[in-house]
Amino acid sequence: MRTRPLKVALLGCGVVGSEVARIMTTHAADLAARIGAPVELAGVAVRRPDKVREGIDPALVTTDATALVKRGDIDVVVEVIGGIEPARTLITTAFAHGASVVSANKALIAQDGAALHAAADEHGRDLYYEAAVAGAIPLIRPLRESLAGDKVNRVLGIVNGTTNFILDAMDTTGAGYQEALDEATALGYAEADPTADVEGFDAAAKAAILAGIAFHTRVRLDDVHREGMTEVTAADFASARRMGCTIKLLAICERAADGASVTARVHPAMIPLSHPLANVREAYNAVFVESEAAGQLMFYGPGAGGSPTASAVLGDLVAVCRNRLGGATGPGESAYAALPVSPMGEVVTRYHISLDVADKPGVLAQVATVFAEHGVSIDTVRQSGKDGEASLVVVTHRASDAALGGTVEALRKLDTVRGVASIMRVEGE
Amino acid sequence: MRTRPLKVALLGCGVVGSEVARIMTTHAADLAARIGAPVELAGVAVRRPDKVREGIDPALVTTDATALVKRGDIDVVVEVIGGIEPARTLITTAFAHGASVVSANKALIAQDGAALHAAADEHGRDLYYEAAVAGAIPLIRPLRESLAGDKVNRVLGIVNGTTNFILDAMDTTGAGYQEALDEATALGYAEADPTADVEGFDAAAKAAILAGIAFHTRVRLDDVHREGMTEVTAADFASARRMGCTIKLLAICERAADGASVTARVHPAMIPLSHPLANVREAYNAVFVESEAAGQLMFYGPGAGGSPTASAVLGDLVAVCRNRLGGATGPGESAYAALPVSPMGEVVTRYHISLDVADKPGVLAQVATVFAEHGVSIDTVRQSGKDGEASLVVVTHRASDAALGGTVEALRKLDTVRGVASIMRVEGE
Numbered sequence: 001m002r003t004r005p006l007k008v009a010l011l012g013c014g015v016v017g018s019e020v021a022r023i024m025t026t027h028a029a030d031l032a033a034r035i036g037a038p039v040e041l042a043g044v045a046v047r048r049p050d051k052v053r054e055g056i057d058p059a060l061v062t063t064d065a066t067a068l069v070k071r072g073d074i075d076v077v078v079e080v081i082g083g084i085e086p087a088r089t090l091i092t093t094a095f096a097h098g099a100s101v102v103s104a105n106k107a108l109i110a111q112d113g114a115a116l117h118a119a120a121d122e123h124g125r126d127l128y129y130e131a132a133v134a135g136a137i138p139l140i141r142p143l144r145e146s147l148a149g150d151k152v153n154r155v156l157g158i159v160n161g162t163t164n165f166i167l168d169a170m171d172t173t174g175a176g177y178q179e180a181l182d183e184a185t186a187l188g189y190a191e192a193d194p195t196a197d198v199e200g201f202d203a204a205a206k207a208a209i210l211a212g213i214a215f216h217t218r219v220r221l222d223d224v225h226r227e228g229m230t231e232v233t234a235a236d237f238a239s240a241r242r243m244g245c246t247i248k249l250l251a252i253c254e255r256a257a258d259g260a261s262v263t264a265r266v267h268p269a270m271i272p273l274s275h276p277l278a279n280v281r282e283a284y285n286a287v288f289v290e291s292e293a294a295g296q297l298m299f300y301g302p303g304a305g306g307s308p309t310a311s312a313v314l315g316d317l318v319a320v321c322r323n324r325l326g327g328a329t330g331p332g333e334s335a336y337a338a339l340p341v342s343p344m345g346e347v348v349t350r351y352h353i354s355l356d357v358a359d360k361p362g363v364l365a366q367v368a369t370v371f372a373e374h375g376v377s378i379d380t381v382r383q384s385g386k387d388g389e390a391s392l393v394v395v396t397h398r399a400s401d402a403a404l405g406g407t408v409e410a411l412r413k414l415d416t417v418r419g420v421a422s423i424m425r426v427e428g429e
Numbered sequence: 430m431r432t433r434p435l436k437v438a439l440l441g442c443g444v445v446g447s448e449v450a451r452i453m454t455t456h457a458a459d460l461a462a463r464i465g466a467p468v469e470l471a472g473v474a475v476r477r478p479d480k481v482r483e484g485i486d487p488a489l490v491t492t493d494a495t496a497l498v499k500r501g502d503i504d505v506v507v508e509v510i511g512g513i514e515p516a517r518t519l520i521t522t523a524f525a526h527g528a529s530v531v532s533a534n535k536a537l538i539a540q541d542g543a544a545l546h547a548a549a550d551e552h553g554r555d556l557y558y559e560a561a562v563a564g565a566i567p568l569i570r571p572l573r574e575s576l577a578g579d580k581v582n583r584v585l586g587i588v589n590g591t592t593n594f595i596l597d598a599m600d601t602t603g604a605g606y607q608e609a610l611d612e613a614t615a616l617g618y619a620e621a622d623p624t625a626d627v628e629g630f631d632a633a634a635k636a637a638i639l640a641g642i643a644f645h646t647r648v649r650l651d652d653v654h655r656e657g658m659t660e661v662t663a664a665d666f667a668s669a670r671r672m673g674c675t676i677k678l679l680a681i682c683e684r685a686a687d688g689a690s691v692t693a694r695v696h697p698a699m700i701p702l703s704h705p706l707a708n709v710r711e712a713y714n715a716v717f718v719e720s721e722a723a724g725q726l727m728f729y730g731p732g733a734g735g736s737p738t739a740s741a742v743l744g745d746l747v748a749v750c751r752n753r754l755g756g757a758t759g760p761g762e763s764a765y766a767a768l769p770v771s772p773m774g775e776v777v778t779r780y781h782i783s784l785d786v787a788d789k790p791g792v793l794a795q796v797a798t799v800f801a802e803h804g805v806s807i808d809t810v811r812q813s814g815k816d817g818e819a820s821l822v823v824v825t826h827r828a829s830d831a832a833l834g835g836t837v838e839a840l841r842k843l844d845t846v847r848g849v850a851s852i853m854r855v856e857g858e
Contacts, residue, residue, distance in 0.1 A: 019722070023578065023579075023722060027578075027580065030580070030645075030766075031578060033645070033763070033765040033766075034577050034578075034645070034760075034763055034765075130575060136723035136724060136726065137726060138567070138570075138571035138574075138575030138576070138726070141567075141570060141571065141574060141575050142567035142570065142571060142575075145567075145570060145744060145747075145748055146559060146567030146570050146571075146741070146744040147567070147740065147744055148463050148743070148744050148747035148748065149452065149456075149460065149463075149739075149742070149743020149744045149745075149746055149747050150452075150740040150743065150744065151456065151459070216459075216462070216463070276708070276729060279705070279708055291740065292736075293448070293452060293565070293736040293737065293739055293740035293743070294565035294730060294731070294736070294737050294740035294741070295565060295730065295731045295734075295736070295737055296730060296731070297565065297566060297567070297728075297729065297730035298727070298728075298729040298730065299567075299726075299727075299728060299729075300705060300726065300727040300728075300729070301723060301724065301725060301726035301727065302723070302724045302725070305724075307721075307722040307723070307724070308722065308723050308724055310578075310722055311576065311578060311579040311720065311722035311723035312575070313578070314577070314578020314579065314722070315574060315575040315576055315577050315578045315579065316578075317578055318574075318577035318578050319574055319577065322760060323757075326757040326758070327756070327757070328752075328755040328756070328757035329755070331463075331751060334462070334463055336462040336463075337459075337462075
């Protein structure tokens, strides 16, 4: 074993960073044995230098992250600051000064992954980011390496723990959205401003990263269709249950049937209770992968938290350190397929639509005609009503989102349709 | 991209080998793009050269596997023959002649993994075998690489599809073992001689491999305690259900509480219905991993079959080819921890024991005294009986297997205990 240590610079020392530093210290002998050389924490860049950080030598702490990554003797930079800047500039500076980079930054990788990979390649360095998607769950390495000889056709994932906690609470307790959100906030599962989670921004960044890796192409954040889950109601859960389903916020990345394009989207959807994703409870994450040869795989675990995220960061750190010792780099970006990303209108799936209608003869015929005119085939209809008010629940066969959108627009114009109570996609069948 | 192809020799062209060859042909452009060079099937060693093999150039087929691996121009040997010999000699010969090796051979790796890794290291070549455990499920790479910065404490897996199919059928239909086995055989899930599956030999080989990788140590096949599942009855399932459990054949690899030793075992066990492994149906496999930082992870998918196994083989093939192009080798064996493997008697778990007893006063007191004398603490007792016959179901707190064994031996000597109807461990709580 080499005795000269590999030097690691840590950018950020919050929940994840402090756990990375702690494990680097407490498990130093194991890490050295697995890498083939000791690793040394050579510097820690923070915003608040005066904060006491247990187990971290104050002499290593600096507020000058730029100087740290420019030192020239750093082998690996671990970036756990988050956000676009200064993380982006620090990472490119790190490559230019000879370091490889391990990042947990989903927003940055989703937005600028291609440019960052290019910068890493230019300098012959590694860029690893297992922690950016689904925390501790090994997902990027399995997709990029284990399935490198296979053809992935679909990725269906619960990749946001906050929203899964909220939806699980609504499902099990019958609570409404606000009540479940309040509980999640009180328990620390939701942030004071939950927008990034509940509006699907966080999941969309992960969907962009997953789609790119799964399909060997580039999917930009803007390419991901995004709908949040704030409109999901207790009534939707009741409807789902009647269908033998539950509701999850899903990130869905699909290859078109002809293989020539891909789609990526985030939205709440009904999935059958028999689907493995339906049993993913509380704040857990899970990603279901369908590939040509392997068939159906699922990866399950904690999607966030200091320790789980640190586990993923350290796994990458070991790999990157080994690569440096061996004078090699790991598999970088693989975007050779260069597939176009189709708009949401071309996505084909099934729909569950609840309509409030007038309770009089002929309404069902009118509604059915609208579906038929738009080429959307109906699977089942359930009609119920009293006192002049009635509801119609229509479940369709597979249809394009554009066709469904046209159908709903036409339905809203019918005199007999008082309102469209909810539209939800049905996935995982 | 390099234009000179990497040459692959395929040893064995059965269900898995023919699928590997097919995908290498049909997905040649994708594989080349992902590797950075084309891969060429340079030879296929078979036992029956006259069999027609669709898509394989007859000129590549040979019965002389030894000559093929000795050619000297082979970059990677893919071994999908199975069994100990001639596979072992062919693999070591391949290393000596400059090839890296991808194998799907669980029996060989479990028995001789250390020697084969040493041979690979001696010649600076790779030995990869993702397909040897749980078919297509990425498991060896996640354990060896993704969790390389973490400390795995426990691996709990359903790693044999045949037995899971049988147990799932018994659970869902109420069938007995023989009836469920007959169904599995008729559907092609069980072989004509199912011994390797139902007696746990197959799972034990996988447990040895998983324990070695998870704990960075060596676990020999003989170190794995093995009990088959042929004695599991419909009555056991009824008992499990009363406990809120089902029964699975589990491979369990654990680090002792003090971290200084490990255990590996295969046996049927009750697990709570709320445990993610309880929902693994039919012939699917799943492995649950508990680690210090990442927490609880699960990997799920098809554990066998030509295409899924080929997917795992090809993922390894891409990795090994990349390593060759980069002049590097991947992570080899990591057995630095050199932990002793403790015998089954030191395993600590809970037990569900059914006793047939005389229906008279004082029996429970006698039985409880025996448990207490052996230091086995009782969690719950359920007593039922009629017409002079009664049964006692005892569920214990955690106790060592040795203490439980002593307890059962003493119980059998009691006049009032007519028989020990079943003993089953309770896991996953």
